[in-house]
């Protein structure tokens with residue numbers, strides 16, 4: 001009976017101590033077997049009580065060993081030592097696409113439906129592809145339109161200021177008809193603020209074939225803005241770019257009579273979204289395309305600006321700060 005009490009009190013969390021305890025009571029040479037061997041020497045009058053007590057001891061000791069082993073396993077499992085293979089796995093957190101990527105992919109998808117492919121080029125460019133081929137010879141005042149980052153002291157090597165450079169490369173390497181858009185990062189030496197950054201992202205487009213007209217350009221842009229913004233109005237304002245003639249600035253109207261209004265919380269009105277024009281014949285000739293045979297149009301837009309508009313983001317810097325609280329908000333937009 002004392003042994004029963006002792007067994008009930010016993011506790012440990014060591015594997016070795018449990019095994020020693022088991023051997024002590026339940027092992028071949030353990031106490032219980034001793035007691036069973038003792039049984040025949042017990043006077044008949046006490047046999048019943050002795051037998052019941054020994055059986056009770058055996059039960060208590062067996063239960064104790066099982067309970068201690070189970071407790072130990074649970075503890076290890078919690079620590080992941082054994083690892084229960086039947087347990088459901090840890091959920092893998094899903095990331096979100098960056099708003100720039102979301103908008104870029106939308107733009108690519110829209111133009112792919114009307115036959116435009118995607119072309120890419122280097123961010124570190126030479127003067128020819130970024131400026132000279134585009135009708136901006138050295139000392140041309142229009143170079144001041146784009147404040148350029150040069151690489152070290154070599155004025156020939158720079159960070160591209162627009163992806164028009166990719167269009168030059170594409171024209172040099174492909175024959176018309178050409179229908180291509182060039183998404184990519186561009187750099188300009190501008191003060192960083194809520195509205196502008198020293199790098200941003202563009203999609204520029206180029207269409208060259210026989211008899212391409214300004215009407216084709218306008219129709220293409222109207223199709224594009226309707227697909228991206230919903231039913232929308234655009235207007236073209238005369239402008240100047242060295243590589244297009246005539247040139248225009250494209251505004252989209254944010255207002256109640258168009259579908260763009262639900263996204264527009266602050267005011268309505270015309271918002272500039274891109275530049276465009278008919279490719280200057282000099283540019284075609286510079287790139288090995290006969291300007292007497294072919295004509296074309298080009299356009300270029302900033303993805304960041306459009307992302308700010310579509311998602312009503314107030315500060316362009318949020319797009320490059322990698323704040324997870326900001327980025328996580330785009331999970332549903334995958």
Ligand code: PHE
Nearest residue numbers: 162164275276277298299300
């Ligand atoms: N390259 C111009 C820019 O970066 C945009 C543009 C492209 C304008 C094509 C007209 C035609 O501002």
